[in-house]
Amino acid sequence: MLTRSSGGGGGPGAVSADQRSDTELWQLIAAGDHQAFTELFERHAQAVWNHAYRLTASWATADDLLSVAFLKVWRHRTDVRLVRDSALPWLFAVTANVCREERRRSGRFLRVVPKLAGATTTPDHADRIAEHDAAQQRLARVVEAIARLPKGEREAVELCLIGGTSTADAAELFGITETSVRSRLSRARAHLHRITEEPADD
Amino acid sequence: MTDLFDLPAQRELPDAVRDRARTRILTELRAEDRPRRLRAILPAAAAIVVFAGGVAVLKTVDNEPDGHTPPAQPTQTNVVSPDGLGAVSPEVLDHARSHQVPGDDDTRCKAQATHEPAGTPGPARWQPIVSTSVDDVDLVAYQTPAGPLFCEVTPDTVTLSDPARGHVATAKATFTTAMGSVAGVINAKYTWLYLRTAGPSRGLPGTPAVIEDGVFVAPNVLPAHPQPVMTGYVTPQPVGTGEAIAEAPGGNGGAALGTVTDRIVAPVDQSSPSGQLLLNCLAHDYTPVVVPSAWTPGVVATMDDHQTIQLGHYGDLLMACQIVDGTTDATVYDATDIGIAPPTVPENPYLASDWLYYDFRPGSGGTSGSDTATFVGVLKSDKVAKVALTLTGQPTATAIIQNGTFLVDMPVPINAIITTNVGTVTVSDAHNAVLAQLALP
Numbered sequence: 132m133l134t135r136s137s138g139g140g141g142g143p144g145a146v147s148a149d150q151r152s153d154t155e156l157w158q159l160i161a162a163g164d165h166q167a168f169t170e171l172f173e174r175h176a177q178a179v180w181n182h183a184y185r186l187t188a189s190w191a192t193a194d195d196l197l198s199v200a201f202l203k204v205w206r207h208r209t210d211v212r213l214v215r216d217s218a219l220p221w222l223f224a225v226t227a228n229v230c231r232e233e234r235r236r237s238g239r240f241l242r243v244v245p246k247l248a249g250a251t252t253t254p255d256h257a258d259r260i261a262e263h264d265a266a267q268q269r270l271a272r273v274v275e276a277i278a279r280l281p282k283g284e285r286e287a288v289e290l291c292l293i294g295g296t297s298t299a300d301a302a303e304l305f306g307i308t309e310t311s312v313r314s315r316l317s318r319a320r321a322h323l324h325r326i327t328e329e330p331a332d333d
Numbered sequence: 334m335t336d337l338f339d340l341p342a343q344r345e346l347p348d349a350v351r352d353r354a355r356t357r358i359l360t361e362l363r364a365e366d367r368p369r370r371l372r373a374i375l376p377a378a379a380a381i382v383v384f385a386g387g388v389a390v391l392k393t394v395d396n397e398p399d400g401h402t403p404p405a406q407p408t409q410t411n412v413v414s415p416d417g418l419g420a421v422s423p424e425v426l427d428h429a430r431s432h433q434v435p436g437d438d439d440t441r442c443k444a445q446a447t448h449e450p451a452g453t454p455g456p457a458r459w460q461p462i463v464s465t466s467v468d469d470v471d472l473v474a475y476q477t478p479a480g481p482l483f484c485e486v487t488p489d490t491v492t493l494s495d496p497a498r499g500h501v502a503t504a505k506a507t508f509t510t511a512m513g514s515v516a517g518v519i520n521a522k523y524t525w526l527y528l529r530t531a532g533p534s535r536g537l538p539g540t541p542a543v544i545e546d547g548v549f550v551a552p553n554v555l556p557a558h559p560q561p562v563m564t565g566y567v568t569p570q571p572v573g574t575g576e577a578i579a580e581a582p583g584g585n586g587g588a589a590l591g592t593v594t595d596r597i598v599a600p601v602d603q604s605s606p607s608g609q610l611l612l613n614c615l616a617h618d619y620t621p622v623v624v625p626s627a628w629t630p631g632v633v634a635t636m637d638d639h640q641t642i643q644l645g646h647y648g649d650l651l652m653a654c655q656i657v658d659g660t661t662d663a664t665v666y667d668a669t670d671i672g673i674a675p676p677t678v679p680e681n682p683y684l685a686s687d688w689l690y691y692d693f694r695p696g697s698g699g700t701s702g703s704d705t706a707t708f709v710g711v712l713k714s715d716k717v718a719k720v721a722l723t724l725t726g727q728p729t730a731t732a733i734i735q736n737g738t739f740l741v742d743m744p745v746p747i748n749a750i751i752t753t754n755v756g757t758v759t760v761s762d763a764h765n766a767v768l769a770q771l772a773l774p
């Protein structure tokens with residue numbers, strides 16, 4: 132069974148006819164099947180990672196939050212809502228939550244193993260390269276502005292405008308009408324343009 | 334005009350990032366399947382490995398028999414700490430044993446009971462609440478009819494408190510020592526208590542203490558004679574809203590009665606330049622180090638014009654010290670903690686090892702980072718004459734061995750460490766017979 136992918140029918144997350152669908156995997160995952168969960172990870176890791184980057188404007192943060200997001204999904208595996216046989220919208224929603232939690236914790240670090248660790252942190256190689264990247268800088272402004280939106284607008288932006296999820300799928304995930312999703316996105320765009328001091332396009 | 338959501342193109346997920354994430358996920362999934370020691374209900378990370386979400390965890394009582402008992406089996410991250418980060422529980426980090434005291438510690442503590450103030454119940458009425466141990470500093474809590482009292486034991490000293498009397502509404506540190514241990518009494522509403530030194534916290538709550546039956550203990554947690562800043566967490570509560578506890582040390586009994594040297598630990602020759610460098614390193618560890626005069630200087634390696642690594646050991650403790658342009662950064666590792674931090678090699682009778690990161694470079698916000706490590710460790714057997722490291726696809730590098738420590742003088746990039754199938758460590762004897770081949774995970 133073919134499922135919707137994150138970037139088009141043949142992109143990351145697409146399932147060939149002989150692979151198990153997200154729904155089939157999730158029936159196993161809900162029962163605690165590690166192998167099924169690993170298969171889901173392999174299928175959607177790239178999409179989740181890119182989504183985490185777009186929500187944080189940091190590749191290093193996205194690297195760290197990739198496993199965080201999947202582990203959070205695992206721990207709430209019985210609460211998962213699949214949308215049109217795809218786990219990706221749910222994964223994106225969880226990733227957005229994880230990124231928000233990371234923002235709240237930014238600057239805080241729990242020194243859990245102070246006497247055992249080699250005091251290691253990996254430097255932001257990717258971020259140093261990208262620090263002069265104008266697109267990355269603009270993304271950072273966008274991320275900052277999104278964080279200031281009201282909750283409903285922020286969630287719609289994260290899922291639809293950042294994550295590329297359709298308004299229909301977002302409506303199903305949020306449990307609201309598609310009209311409401313579109314309305315939130317419209318208001319969000321206007322707010323964001325004001326916040327970022329760019330004139331609205333529409 | 335550029336659309337606000339003209340987002341950067343999606344990138345291909347690097348194999349190294351995918352592999353590392355997969356490894357972290359599977360490690361946690363497998364840890365959930367293992368039997369483990371657990372804590373009371375919690376609301377809510379390095380450090381190293383970070384997790385999100387809230388998980389309720391229940392406590393089980395350890396009913397091991399008295400007498401010599403092996404250290405509690407460490408597990409990987411098995412609790413979620415108050416700010417939502419996954420953490421190795423303080424019980425695991427501090428090798429806590431409920432209602433038990435190692436026989437030797439019990440004997441040594443009770444032998445000092447004659448120093449207790451008049452009216453203190455005799456040692457026959459001391460009931461163990463919990464015992465803990467970090468880097469050969471043991472900290473024991475006893476319950477007595479007059480209140481809890483604490484005993485710190487090192488290889489050569491014993492420090493005893495008198496009973497801590499009275500009810501406490503929050504928490505009070507009643508016992509602090511020259512070895513940086515802190516203990517006291519705590520209200521039952523708290524399930525986590527963090528300790529740190531005074532000064533800017535930079536958002537860090539500190540190091541968690543072991544809490545049991547109305548007391549908290551944290552062996553060798555802070556610099557000598559600490560005046561700890563305490564933060565307590567009550568369940569349930571929102572993430573990140575710890576309660577600052579303003580109780581000052583002392584004032585309610587439990588003062589340290591003075592440290593008694595009841596054992597002699599033979600000093601070693603530290604007159605060499607390496608020995609003097611080691612002594613300097615030992616003095617720079619964040620917390621006091623046991624018996625500095627008994628540490629044996631090990632490998633000293635000049636990594637480049639700016640930095641030198643000095644190793645040393647005392648028993649199962651390894652000192653790994655980096656001197657960079659005159660600045661000393663020292664850390665003590667316990668070779669018996671192989672199950673707490675993800676091990677570099679499987680447990681074996683020949684060596685304990687770790688990756689020692691060096692060549693730190695400044696990052697943002699006052700942080701620094703390193704992506705280069707060297708392979709270091711301590712030998713556990715006199716049979717070992719050679720340690721060789723073979724990274725996948727690389728020529729074999731032989732370690733320098735000196736006085737029970739070893740170091741592979743070869744920089745290893747972090748990308749080679751965090752991938753799977755990193756390589757092997759070959760341990761050989763003086764006749765080049767292979768004692769063990771250990772796979773690096």
